[in-house]
Amino acid sequence: MEKILITLHINDKPCEVMVYPNDTLLEVLRDELDLTGSKESCGEGVCGSCTIQMDGKPVRSCLTLAMEAQGTRIKTVEGLANEEELSDLQQSFIDHGAVQCGFCTPGMLISADALLNENPRPDKKTIRKALAGNICRCTGYAKIIEAVAHTNNPQESCPDCITGSKTGSKPNKIQGE
């Protein structure tokens, strides 16, 4: 079996990489391109931890051959932020406590991001359906759903909907200095 040179378009950047035919996109992302944000949790396309976006649609990268990812625009969790500035969705996850162990988080964010790009203010039922293919063992999903719902639609009644951040991208003002 020989390695083949392919070009993948990942997070708005072209990447040349040598791959075997039986390399999955997930393996290439993690092992060759050091994009370890996407995870393997089940290896068989069930859990969604490996979810990336292909031309804006969420896809299981563990069941995608790297070779077949050519010619598509791939977005991984590493591509959600703009350098150090988090996307509104990422910030919403942090603010709403939607991240516990964090293993399912990249896949969740990708699926949610894809949804919000098509439907910026989805109701909770729609969000549940869109995230049905992403398994989380820690959160019970409640805060994830809320974080997605409130990203573009902050609610007065929600104590966790704040603009800016308490920790994270923007440091607090230093007082008394």
Added chain:
Amino acid sequence: MRLPRFDYLGPDTLEEALDLLAVHREDAKILAGGTDLLVRMKKGLLQPKFLISLKALNELSYITQEEDHIKIGARTPLADIIDSDLIKDKAFALSQACEKIGAASIQHFKGTIGGNILQDNRCHHYNQSDFLRSGRQACHKDGGKICYAREDADRCNSTCQSDGATALMALGAGITLATKGGQRQVDLASFYTNDGIMPFACESHELLTEISIPVQGALSAYKRLAYRSAIDYPIVCAGVLLQPPKSQTNDIDEARIVVGAMGRSPLYLAQASSSLKGKKLSDTDAFKNAAELSMNSSAAFAVHNVGATLEYRCAMVSEMVFKALVQAAQSVKE
């Protein structure tokens, strides 16, 4: 979990794909979305030398209506079928079936209607890793002589869990199988061998290219039962079609009841179906009777191999059939 080695072939046209199939035959497998094929390869259940990818064959992805048939390309993503008003309107059972398959993140690229029809039969004793299958005799489907789902069975009892195929068979669909230099049309109902090891009556160099659904003003519906509301294969499912006669009365001229996830293929239940001939769309007693007949007919085929207890799945056949019949009947346009 790594895939085993293979040679990847990426034809640009249908013709090229058929050429490759003609050359490689059993040594090759078709790769559409890969949710069935690649998972089985990771588990060591098969190791094809070649994968022939349909990725470039956009010509196999379409939904059109031609006179009195809806034609769907085999490589059409499930998401497209779910979004199609035409299918919702004229082949509702298929729309309902596709919605239930997998999850949103599978339905766009990974799930195709052809792939769903051609997904291999399943059994919780067979669909295991290399490791879990070692240390014991191989079962029929795995090349051995034993069945772990039904004691002393001399044949494989793996189950067809395809939502798409169940709905399509109820709709009376046909398929087109192409080869280099020709093609043939087959009724979906005749496409099954009723064999667990090789469930489909097609040659290794044939490619499923199109599904054709007759449009005759029929009413259809699909119901399925699974543990969870996404991801899972059905543990029992039913597709029904009710054909009112052309005079648009409330009588049923022809009915088709198909039960899936119970047998080695979707089961078209002739007796249950014909029991509805001449009955009214409002006749829930007739539906109950048909549902019970369905249960009795399909129970003989089922074995405990897809989760949930056998008794429960059998009992649920009548539930699924009844509910599907009621829904189909209620969808009649005033």
Added chain:
Amino acid sequence: MSDYTIIGKRMPRVDSRAKVMGKAKFTADLKLPGMLVGKIKRSPHAHARIVNIDISKAMALDGVKSVVTGKDTEGVKWGVFAYTRDQEFIQTQKVRYIGDEVAGVAAVDEETALKALDLIDVEYEELPPVFDPMEAMASETELIHEDFPNNVNIHVNIDTGNVDENFEKAHYIREDTYVAPEESYFQAEPYAIVARFDHEDCLEVWCPNGGPHMKSKPLSNAFKIPLHKVKIRKITIGGAFGGRSEICPVDYICALLAKKTKKPVKIEFTREENTIATRQGHAMITTHKTGVDKEGHVLARETTCYMDGGAYSSTGPIATSVPFLSMEQAYRMGSVRYNGYRVYTNKPIRGMIRTHGRGFACGLDTQLDIIADHLGIDPVEMRLRNSRQPGEYTSTKSFVDSCAMDETIHKAVEKSGFKEKWGKLPPFHGIGIGTNSVQTGFPMGIRGGSQSFIKFNEDGEATVMSGVVDNGQGNDNMLVQIAAEELGLLPEDIHLVSADTETTSSDPGSYSQVSTFVGGQAVQIAAKNCKEKLFAVAAKVLKVEPKTLVAKNRLIFVKDDPEKSISIKKVVRISLLNFTSVNAEGGYWPKVDMKREWVKNPYGQMCEAFSFGTTIVEVKVDPDTGQVEVLEVTAAQDVGYGLNPLILEGQFEGSIAMGGQGGMLTEYHEWKDGRCINPTMLDYKLPLACDMPPKINSIIVESIDPKGPYGAKEAGMSIAMSAAQGYSAAVSNAIGVFMDSFPLTPDKILTAIKNKEKQDQKV
């Protein structure tokens, strides 16, 4: 309470940012130069003698760097307790379950490693396996471990005396048996481990763990190197839920391969390996016999529980006890006799799990409902008549200090509308209540306490060192929140060094439910000690008494005269310039009865505090399919004090998903000849986003424990258990049948409905 600036606030976690960016490193994400891929060869037989192992072909394969078998070990047996040493790290004589480790391989890549596994020839002589614990206890069965007659691994006997007399006095007695098969953790992150010996011959290990110090000691013993040369590193962990708390063969094998190859070795488990080759929850058959007086007070109880322990002991004594202990903490029992038997079978190993004994707990609560029904009392009243009160002793003589069990009951009842609904809902619509209690820790001898060290940097910010591990529940944030509050800094001024055995002191581990109570408190004490030193310096500068000072927002100032202030940064610099240190340490050791032991002496003070919780669940059951639709769940827990309500809510919601939605409705393992036939995420049904109830109410109840840090106790486990009980009670209520076999899958529910219909027709 309102004086706190950071504690008690809904603060987003300090570790969330790295996680949402995909930057957080889990073990499988690590890449070290020269790293090899390791794989384990496992027994395909449930019970067999190892006749011969031939590794020559594997060794000869190009790309294979090392193959290890039992021959490379000293055949020493290991165990969590001295009296449970029954497992070699690599089997030399016998294999005892499908998955048991017989060899390990390190190679240049995964494909080569897997090929090498196939080339290892193992000759087995199969032995008769036993899969049922009752069968295993019968005398004709081949013993799984020679030293354990009747395959009984652990027998816990608790007897408070007068049990039989009190049964005589009882007005009404019930005896019922409840069964539940095993369930699994299914942490999102499959187990993985990276090990290497560095240039100083120190062993460095990264792996998900429930307590790194639980891993370092056995490795130190096994490799005969001192503890200061064993460095279990901090790494982001994708869930533990009571698992990953003890050393296991793959840890040893990976380190051994690293030693032999002189290269780092990484072993990644498949999902299947994570299910069958780590730990699972115990399957249990529990018989409760309960005698009550006319008012429903429990006078006597006798409980016998047979647990399927699998092939090795693991944390057997703990797992055999906790199901009982949770119930004796939650309820008064008059007098009680408990016999818990953990039995070996030729199945994967069972250990401690968050929902400790779902059948046990649901059985006890269901029986209370049955008795209540008989006596004409409602389930809430039944709980209140037997609920734990502060100032009481549990049956095994632990003093219960803070306890707001009744408050959790009342608040949950009020929020859920229980009184308005119970008995008044339409058919197949039900509501149920469950209550439970969790101990904060248990006597752990030399590892019962936690110590923290805090150092200040010259820019006035601090580094906090603690042995507490974060499995995803938010322990890192908890420590930072506490340190920030006490030191008067902001969370972003604090860097946490934790769960690293090179630099941090021993800690009991997160699985013992003491991360906050003991670990957090150690950090609080260390911070207070730092503050004392800072105040001493500041007082001199401000010319005031130290006791007038407070620290907040990076300032130290006079409480009643805030203008008199100095920044913490200045104070640190002044100290350093004056040859004084403001660094400090702090430690906390709970006062427990050190003579208390799980088996030999299960009496005495177990821990310093207990949490208490109530979960009320409302469901609708489809009488045609037996499927359950969960409408609303209300969880109220006495957590002592809510250090961070945002995190607490997340714990409650996750607990409901695991203990209730999954644990009561869909999760169980199915077996065929010792083979687990549903080890994957497809076949083992974890709840999905669309399955969860639309409405979850989380109520934080605060009893302000006198010993806990800020009054805090525990919050990660109690709701998982009471949620299971609440779900079970709700379904039973909906269908009018008290269920006794869990989980309540649709087929069982449907059968119960049909049987009841037949019975009702006969009447």
